[in-house]
Amino acid sequence: MEYNFSEIEQHWKKYWTDNHVYKVENPAPGQTPKPKFYVLDMFPYPSGAGLHVGHPLGYIASDIYARYKRLCGYNVLHPMGFDAFGLPAEQYALETGQHPAVTTEKNIARYREQLDNIGFSYDWSRQVRTSEASYYKWTQWIFLQLFHSWYDRSMDKARPIADLVKIFELTGNAGYPCPGDDTCSFTAEQWKAYSEKDQRNILMNYRNAYQGYAQVWWCEALGTVLANDEVVNGVSERGGHPVERKNMRQWFLRITEFAERLLNSLDNLDWSEAMKEMQRNWIGKSNGAEVSFKLAGGEGEVLVFTTRPDTIFGVDFMVLAPEHELVDSITTADQKQKVDEYKAYVKSRSERERMSEVKQVTGAFTGAYVLHPFTGKKIPVWISEYVLAGYGTGAIMAVPSGDDRDHAFAKHFDIAITNVFGDAYTGDKAYSSKTGTIENSDFLNGMPVSSAIDAAIAALVNAGVGTKKVNYRLRDAGFSRQRYWGEPFPIVYKDDVPYGTDELNDATLSQLPVELPMVEHYKPGPEGQGPLANIEDWVSLSLGEGRGEATRETNTMPGYAGSSWYFLRYMDPHNGTEFAGRAATDYWQQVDLYVGGTEHAVGHLLYSRMWTKALHDLGYISFDEPFRKLLNQGMIQGSSRFVYKLMNGGIFPGDFDVSSLPDIYISKDIVDKLISREPSVKEKVEHFIKENGGVYSILMDWEKEKYDGIPLGRSRVDVNIVNGLELDVNAFKKWRAENVNAKFLCNEDDRFVCEAEVEKMSKSKYNVVNPDDIVKEYGADTFRMYEMFLGPIDMSKPWDTKGIEGVHRFLKKLWRLYADEQKGWIVTDEAATDAELKVLHKTIKKISEDMERFSFNTSVSQFMITVNELSSLNCHKRAILEPLAILICPFAPHMAEELWHKLGHTDSVVKAAYPQYEEKYTVDNTKNYPVAINGKARVEMEFALDAAQADIEAAVLANEAVQKWMEGKQPKKIIFVKGKMINVVI
RNA sequence: GCGGGCGUGGUGAAAUUGGUAGACACGCUAGACUUAGGAUCUAGUACUUCGCGGUAUGGGGGUUCGAGUCCCUCCGCCCGCACCA
Incomplete structure (x- = not known):
């Protein structure tokens, strides 16, 4: 009875589907519910390329954990769905005319087939697709809740807009500053006198989903608005047409009102520090002051935000963003041309360029001056692209002695630098540290930075030219797309x-x-509108x-709309009257474990947090954070393969017919020797070339050539026709028509070796491995365990199909504990020995511990150790093997199910109870202590774990080997750590 | 430039709380069984040395009886970003 994985897996796959084994029920009203556990994967966007082996990594981990929790007695919600709206489907539609709904459907079917091959325990009856009307109905409904609500800063929560209208009718907007327009102020009487249109315009500036204006990339030639992704090097990706910034009316989500809360509640989430840090940086809270500088000789002021008001006496110039609204009005006549030229230059530069050329200093002087609020000194006003219109006030006070970029700017444009840091500033580099004292600064002299900041703000407030201000980097989220395939x-x-x-x-x-x-x-529709127009x-x-x-x-709405709340829909997916019933959301609550990649760190994960908070505030759900624990899986990289080929170019006389030469490929190990100039190899290569009708003289002069003078080319080869590093020569000949007559110079073992390199897995690199192929050859259980065995779940690692053999061997060996090739089923009802029980219970303990810390790679190792030990104990006993079948179930569900039924059970192993370990079998009585002399382990000595320290010390000192190392000296100290080690210090 | 992460054998890695570095595999080397082997089994495999031993966790320094693990510093690689005032 062999381990016939394909038969086993086919059979149980069908059984699970037919018997709805993975169907999850919400508790019936009045029923005492089982404890719940919610395990969720980030649902995929179904692209046309299908899944590669990297995609299921997180799905396998979450499936193992979900199965484990189920065996432990939890009611586990573990659903899957598809993020089905998106740009690629629409672009494909533009090219082929196929409706996105059709291609999306096709892609989903393909994804579903691939996922089903891997044996996931999803309850597919709860599947959601964001592009289905029954789903996006509720995306639209939630949008309306955001539209009909505002953020009450005093209560720190979202509230219905009707409440705000009542407030306005009673007291006007005093005490409720308008987030969209801080100059807006009115009384109750004024409010009541406004027209409906004016009232609604005011309310728009409060709404959590609101309309405003934003710059978008506009491409005249294509007649469409483009996403950042679609603009490459300042031109459109499609067609390479010029693009420009265009101001358009857009929808936004007022996420900035939630900023402080989004920041603070991070502390209570079980997410990695890296992830939290990314969100904190994105929210970007900074404390500082807003300071007003009056324009010299004119009306108006320049408002700046600074985190270092303490350096105000070091201001040597001002910088406005080139897009700043004041620029045109303050620029003097003689500077106008330079300013206009500079603005044109900035407009031509893409965000990427502006980012990658940080060191380049550019700018222009406007000719205008402002006055220092304390000294009255005239300060020149410049514009430069390093100041961004979108952050703070779009203007800064430049303090070259304290800021690196300001310093570089001052040096470049030869602006005199005022030093406010005394000796700490050396003249060739800004002093940006916050330690030390402020000098040369009137009333701030001698103060350390933190008190100088407070004193400066107090003085600014007192003079009526500044306020203390908290600033966030976070900007409101653009929520409009001029597209078809969206809500x-x-x-x-x-x-x-x-x-x-x-x-x-x-x-x-x-x-x-x-x-x-x-x-x-x-x-697209007219004037940049979407196709719907x-x-x-x-x-x-x-x-x-x-x-x-x-x-x-x-x-239409952007891609992240549907994904901002989908985890709620899974709780009650067929509800026709609500987005999800309150009983369902109260039962399932937050997602207990959310598994996905780090690429969503600041997009999806921030938006869904905001939506959850809003829905909570408005009374629709009882929790205000969506994902309690977040597990980020690493990326599985591709391992690309390259072959070396002799190049036939450039070395021949002009009339030589190069195409008559054969295509000669040379094994990597020979290439290495060629490069290191091994004479025997030179001969061999020349001989081979000559033999195959090539011209060997091209290699003759290599002594004079450098390494790169050897005429070798390197080209990619499909990783699927390479076994490890050895090229399947026949498959290579068939791979591409032009390869048919290729000649191969192999090594002594007659193998053709390729070169390997780790890269991102992608079609264009020919390093994509399809899970279907792996499952076909080794089975889903082997595939699942191998993905886990590769390394820690959160690390990136390259895929290497070769290593899968070890895991496959392990499963076969496990099988042989239960069944023999000749004798068939060999499980006995004999009582287990203490040694066997010890193996079992230690395994249960280790696997349970590994499971709780998501250390799946070490779990697989433990299973290997267990099977090795049981094999050498020749153990075929039910008392051991039955619990073992349950333990392995989360990892290798098909085999576990087969074994479980063969053991005589009629119900699914999924419904079994996870075995508990007994302490008495997991503890040892004795320990082999490493005995170290001066920290260096020298001998091992066995002692009972409860032996007295004095006895142990005496025995150690009496030991012959220890005495030899002590060389007759007296021990200064003996360190004894119970159960760990003994160290003798001499 | 800012932020985050990571550096351990030929390879993937383990070492959970500061306590025997390299578990478990891949690969490789021998051997057994076999008509055959991409099956199975046995032994070996960090480097160095005939051996005793010595040296090793990116480099340097520190704390400690003891450091892959903690601290300082330098180097390298990867990821994210909106030059964030």
Whole structure:
């Protein structure tokens, strides 16, 4: 009875599906529920390329953990779905005319097939797809909740906009500053006197989902707005057309109002420090002051934000962002040309360029001056691209003695530097440390930085020219896309004022979802609008008798809309009246374990945190953080293979017909010897070339050539036709038509060796390994265990198919504990010995511990050790092998199920109970102590664990080997750590 | 430039709390069984040395009876980013 994995896996796959083994039930009303556990994977975007072996890494880890928790008695929610809206499907549609719904469906089917091959325990009846109307209905509904709410800073929570209207009617907006317009101020009477349109314009500046203006990349030639990704080197990726910045009305989520809360509640999350740090940096809280500098000889002021108000006496110039609104009005006539030229130059530069050329100092002088608030000194105003319009006030006070970039700028443009740090500033480098005292600064002289900051702010406030200010890097999230394949907004415009469809009081029009209409083509609408703008009879609607006309919003929502709340839908996926029933969300609560890559560190993970907080504040769910524990899996990199080929170019007389020469490939190990100029190899190569009709003289002069003078080329070869490093020569000949007549110079063992290099796994690098192929050859159980065995789950590591043999051998060896090739089933009911029980219970202990710390690679090692030990004990006893089958189930579910049924059970092993270890079998009575002399381990001595220290010390000193190392000296000290080691210090 | 992470055999790695560095595998080398081996089994495999031993966790320094692990410093690699005032 052999381990026939493909038969076993086919059989149980069908059994699990037919019997709905992985179906998860919500507790019935009134029922005392089992404890719950929610294990979630970041759902994939179903791309056309399908899965490669790197994708399932996290899915396998989460599946193992979910199965483990299930065996431990939890009701485990472990769902999967698809993030199905997105740009690639639309681009594909533009090229081929196929509807994104069709290609998406096709891709999902392919993904599903691949996932099913690996034996995941997903409850597919809970599958969600973000592009389905029954799902995006609720994405639209949540958008409306954000639209109809605002952030109450005093209560620190989102509240319905109706509450705000009541406040305005009673007291105006005093005490409720407007986040979208800080100059906005009105009384209750004024509010009531405003027109509906004016009122709604004011409310828009409070809403959590609001309209504003933002710059987008506009491509005139394509007639469309482009994503950052689609702009490469300042031109469009498609077609290479010029692009420019264009201001457009857009939807935003007011995530900045949640900034402080998003920052603070990170402390309570079980996420890696790296992940939390990334979010903290993205939110980017900084404390400082806003300072106003009056323009010299004119009206107006320049407002700056600074974290170092203590250095205010060191200000030597001001810098505005080139896009700053004041630039045009303050620039003097004689500087206008230079400023305009500089602005044009900045406009031509992409974000990437501006980032990668940090060291380059550029800028222009506006000709304008401001006055120092304390000294009245005239300070010149410059513009430069290193100041960003989007951060702070878009202007800085430059202190070259204390800031590196300001210092470089001053040196470059020859601006005199005021030193406010005394001897700490040397003149050739800014002193940016926050230690030391402030000098040359009037009333701040001699103060350490922190008190100088407070004193400076106090003085600024006192003089009425500054305020203490907290600034965040975080910007509101753009929520509009001028695209087709996304959720339509449940928004209509009346008289250019946006209304939620639920405000229309119309049985039909108020109904969600606003379905994505079919379109004939995916070309953009007029003036940068999305394709939906082309469908006139969809866009315009009549509101009925006497209520006029309206038009629909033609933007769609961005990719992260659907993924911001999908974890809630899994809890109650078929609910037709709510996004998820309260009973369901109260039961399942937060995701207990969320597994996914770090690429979502600041996008998806921040947005879904905000949505969860908003839904919580508005009373829809009872928790305000979505993901309690986050586990980031590392990337599986590709291991590319390269072959060396003799190049036939450039060395021949002009009339030589190069195409008559054979294609000669040379094994990597021979190439190495060639490069190190081994004479025997030179002969061998020349001989081979001659024999195959080549011209060997090309190698004759190598003594004069450098390494790169050897005419060798390196080209990629598909990793799937290489076994380890050995090229399958016949497969290579078939791989590409031009390879048919290739000649191979192999090594002494008649092997052709390739070179390997670790790179990102991608089609263009020919290093993609498809999980289907691995599963076919070794089985899903081997594949699952091997992915875990590769290393710690959170580390990046290269894929190497060769190593899978070891894990496959292990599973076969495990199988042989239960079944013999000749004798068949060999499990006996004999009582287990103490030695066997010890192996079992130590294994249970180790695996359980590893599981809790997600150390799956060491679990696999432990299983290997266990099987090795049981094999040498010749153990075929049910008392040992039955619990072992349960232990292995999370890792190798198919084999576990087969063994479980062969052991006589009729129900699935999934429903078994996880074995518990007994302490008495896991503790040893004695310990082989390493005995060290001066910290160097010299001998091993065995002692009972409960032996008295004095007895042990005496025995150690009496030991012959110890005495030899002590060389007759007296011990100064003996360190004894119970259960660990003994160290004799002499 | 800023932020985060990582450096251990030929390779993937282990060492969970400062306590025998290299578990478990891959690969490699022998051997057994076999018609055969991409099956199975046995032994060996960090470097160095005939051996006793010595040397090794990117380099240098420190704390400690004891450091892969803690501290300082330098070097290298990877990832993220919005030059963040």
